[in-house]
Amino acid sequence: MRGMPELSSEVQFLKGVGPRVALTLAAKGIHTIEDLLYYLPFRYEDRLNPRSIEQLQPGEMASVIAEVRGSGLFRTRRMPVFEMTAGQGRNKLKCLWFRGGYLEGKFKPGALVALYGKVEFSTFGRGGGLQMHQPQFEILHEPAEDGQPPTEEQQRFDSLETGRIVPIYEATGKLNARWFRRIIRTALELMPPEVGDAIPKAIRERLGLVPRAEALWQVHWPDAGESFMALQVAATPAHRRLIFEELFFLELGLELKRRRARSQPGIGFVPSEKVRAALKKILPFHPTGAQKKVFKEIATDMAHPSPMRRLLQGDVGSGKTIVAFEAAVLAMENHYQVAMMAPTEILATQHYLSARAVLEPAGYRVVLLTGSLDQQQKKDIRRHVARGTAQMVIGTHALLEDKVEFDRLGLVIVDEQHRFGVLQRMKLMRKNSDVQPDVLVMTATPIPRTLALTLYGDLDVSVLDELPPGRTPVATRVVSDERAEEVWEFVRKVVNGGQQAYVVYPVIEENEEKDTGLKAAIKMYDELRKKILPDLKVGLLHGRMTAEEKELMMRRFKQNEVQVLVSTTVIEVGVDVPNASVMVIEHAERFGLSQMHQLRGRIGRGAARSYCILMTGGKVSEEAQQRLDTMVSTTDGFEVAEKDLELRGPGEFFGTRQAGMPSLRVANLIRDRKLLELAKREARALLEEKTPEITDTEKRAAVDYLRTHWNRRYGLVEVG
Numbered sequence: 001m002r003g004m005p006e007l008s009s010e011v012q013f014l015k016g017v018g019p020r021v022a023l024t025l026a027a028k029g030i031h032t033i034e035d036l037l038y039y040l041p042f043r044y045e046d047r048l049n050p051r052s053i054e055q056l057q058p059g060e061m062a063s064v065i066a067e068v069r070g071s072g073l074f075r076t077r078r079m080p081v082f083e084m085t086a087g088q089g090r091n092k093l094k095c096l097w098f099r100g101g102y103l104e105g106k107f108k109p110g111a112l113v114a115l116y117g118k119v120e121f122s123t124f125g126r127g128g129g130l131q132m133h134q135p136q137f138e139i140l141h142e143p144a145e146d147g148q149p150p151t152e153e154q155q156r157f158d159s160l161e162t163g164r165i166v167p168i169y170e171a172t173g174k175l176n177a178r179w180f181r182r183i184i185r186t187a188l189e190l191m192p193p194e195v196g197d198a199i200p201k202a203i204r205e206r207l208g209l210v211p212r213a214e215a216l217w218q219v220h221w222p223d224a225g226e227s228f229m230a231l232q233v234a235a236t237p238a239h240r241r242l243i244f245e246e247l248f249f250l251e252l253g254l255e256l257k258r259r260r261a262r263s264q265p266g267i268g269f270v271p272s273e274k275v276r277a278a279l280k281k282i283l284p285f286h287p288t289g290a291q292k293k294v295f296k297e298i299a300t301d302m303a304h305p306s307p308m309r310r311l312l313q314g315d316v317g318s319g320k321t322i323v324a325f326e327a328a329v330l331a332m333e334n335h336y337q338v339a340m341m342a343p344t345e346i347l348a349t350q351h352y353l354s355a356r357a358v359l360e361p362a363g364y365r366v367v368l369l370t371g372s373l374d375q376q377q378k379k380d381i382r383r384h385v386a387r388g389t390a391q392m393v394i395g396t397h398a399l400l401e402d403k404v405e406f407d408r409l410g411l412v413i414v415d416e417q418h419r420f421g422v423l424q425r426m427k428l429m430r431k432n433s434d435v436q437p438d439v440l441v442m443t444a445t446p447i448p449r450t451l452a453l454t455l456y457g458d459l460d461v462s463v464l465d466e467l468p469p470g471r472t473p474v475a476t477r478v479v480s481d482e483r484a485e486e487v488w489e490f491v492r493k494v495v496n497g498g499q500q501a502y503v504v505y506p507v508i509e510e511n512e513e514k515d516t517g518l519k520a521a522i523k524m525y526d527e528l529r530k531k532i533l534p535d536l537k538v539g540l541l542h543g544r545m546t547a548e549e550k551e552l553m554m555r556r557f558k559q560n561e562v563q564v565l566v567s568t569t570v571i572e573v574g575v576d577v578p579n580a581s582v583m584v585i586e587h588a589e590r591f592g593l594s595q596m597h598q599l600r601g602r603i604g605r606g607a608a609r610s611y612c613i614l615m616t617g618g619k620v621s622e623e624a625q626q627r628l629d630t631m632v633s634t635t636d637g638f639e640v641a642e643k644d645l646e647l648r649g650p651g652e653f654f655g656t657r658q659a660g661m662p663s664l665r666v667a668n669l670i671r672d673r674k675l676l677e678l679a680k681r682e683a684r685a686l687l688e689e690k691t692p693e694i695t696d697t698e699k700r701a702a703v704d705y706l707r708t709h710w711n712r713r714y715g716l717v718e719v720g
Contacts, residue, residue, distance in 0.1 A: 007034035024173040041167035044231045053091035064115045071107040094131040110143035198705030202693040215241040243667045247679035266307035275333045290466035308438035314464030315637035316601025336410025338392045352394045369395035412439045474604040476612040495563045501582035503566045506590040525566040541567040578606035588614035589624040593644040
């Protein structure tokens with residue numbers, strides 16, 4: 001590349017890359033030189049003070065630089081094992097890679113190699129001593145075969161490999177950490193000493209952020225005096241600067257998106273005396289303080305002539321549905337229709353039955369639209385919806401079909417938003433052509449508030465943090481299936497005392513296991529009904545039953561015609577039977593933490609003491625044990641969510657792209673929560689009128705930078 005490259009230049013034009021390698025980098029989201037510079041090390045190795053083999057202690061993680069003494073592939077009865085011996089003087093370290101045939105010919109005697117791994121006493125072969133299993137390695141110097149001295153460039157790059165703290169990058173294709181070190185070093189050396197900074201100067205100075213160019217250098221090639229611990233946990237000033245920058249522009253984009261939504265024409269619902277009288281008629285009990293507070297927030301939003309975009313977050317059993325019905329009454333009393341979308345037919349049916357019980361006596365017409373209805377039924381319901389004679393329409397994805405047209409859609413309620421893509425929510429909102437309906441999104445998945453504000457960046461957040469009176473604490477126990485007889489005897493005792501029980505079986509996502517989970521439920525239903533609990537009335541509920549069959553079974557369970565309900569996870573959300581006080585979850589080690597918490601939320605809804613029994617079968621992994629321990633130690637949904645986030649990370653927790661999670665390249669939403677809060681405050685302040693320390697030019701520069709540099713990173717963060 002001639003002259004000084006721009007950071008926005010395509011990465012293929014960087015020396016050592018080219019079009020073919022650029023394709024491999026593109027798969028990692030690296031398209032420009034700037035993208036390459038933001039491809040940060042995932043860890044560092046201290047090659048400034050590498051350990052000598054003599055100093056190594058079993059049980060520690062260590063970096064060692066040593067000379068290859070010999071290597072070879074050994075075939076055992078179970079698998080091939082590749083062994084390499086590295087040495088420093090008389091001291092030796094054995095390194096083993098199981099199924100390591102791919103390493104044959106890799107280590108030449110006399111080569112200098114850097115090793116990183118856990119040190120253990122040698123148990124393989126003869127001779128004792130120390131060993132590393134599956135260590136990460138890099139060959140630093142090959143023995144010179146032709147006797148030629150290394151070139152000046154080779155010497156320059158080789159000097160980066162030892163005698164310093166070395167960045168370790170995640171490899172991709174044939175591009176290993178060593179390749180990334182060289183190419184990123186080249187890019188940094190071509191970078192001008194000062195690069196443009198779109199974060200306004202006043203913010204940089206107030207927060208003590210290091211200059212951008214310095215941060216990029218230090219995060220890849222830290223100075224010898226930098227804290228090694230701070231590097232490993234991304235807490236150096238350089239990391240802090242780059243993390244804040246990413247979160248600042250993410251939050252700026254979300255704030256702009258929120259403001260744009262508010263500027264669109266909506267409906268100003270009038271909370272008249274007639275509405276208040278109608279609300280008193282439908283409320284079956286005295287609402288909690290949290291329900292009153294949250295409904296006031298919703299009603300205030302709905303009164304504004306701009307579209308409401310609000311997330312209603314509450315733990316299982318906190319009374320979200322009745323708050324949603326209150327919002328529906330406000331819309332219907334203003335002569336608008338309400339659409340309520342749920343992810344499963346059983347939940348849609350449950351909402352439909354609840355809505356009919358609460359709203360129909362007050363004179364509102366509620367209809368159910370799901371995929372399993374026959375064509376004629378769907379046609380009739382669609383006709384009522386189009387004419388406006390159906391005031392509240394509850395359904396599944398069937399509501400999104402083009403054939404479904406509303407007369408005057410005023411409010412969209414989406415339950416369990418994490419099960420839907422953001423684009424599906426948008427499609428339902430666009431069913432009105434002239435004005436945008438108000439949107440209320442409900443979730444029973446507790447999400448720490450900071451993360452909720454980012455995940456649902458275009459929504460305002462309301463939290464129901466109080467359970468209605470009469471909810472009883474649930475005692476949770478973990479037992480091995482070896483004690484199954486005791487468990488079934490306990491179930492019999494509780495049921496004979498007038499209560500009811502759920503028995504739940506896992507259905508894993510993969511198809512072959514999906515059938516297994518279903519068969520387990522059916523098989524256990526037969527066994528419980530015929531052999532284990534023949535004196536009790538046992539029912540079966542699973543996802544492959546028709547909507548009518550599910551509804552009939554739930555009705556029978558609700559009326560205590562069925563005392564023990566054997567089910568797959570279809571009961572995870574939305575089923576409300578106050579008389580059920582026992583939940584037995586079989587193969588609990590297979591369930592996710594939030595899923596178990598949701599299931600547990602089905603009980604404890606009445607006055608009787610409730611019990612959740614987590615029955616495990618076979619070997620329980622360390623992570624599964626942590627999930628089970630969390631369930632026993634807390635019933636607080638937000639604590640459960642914190643642990644779930646910690647165990648799984650935000651991507652898996654939220655379902656990543658489906659839920660609209662941004663693809664972050666530097667920040668970690670769990671680790672960097674405090675910086676996220678700070679970035680949110682600063683982004684909001686930037687857009688306020690009264691920020692004299694930030695000029696209009698700086699504000700425009702920040703928004704322009706967001707559009708040109710960051711927007712493609714956050715697919716769903718559209719900036720007008």
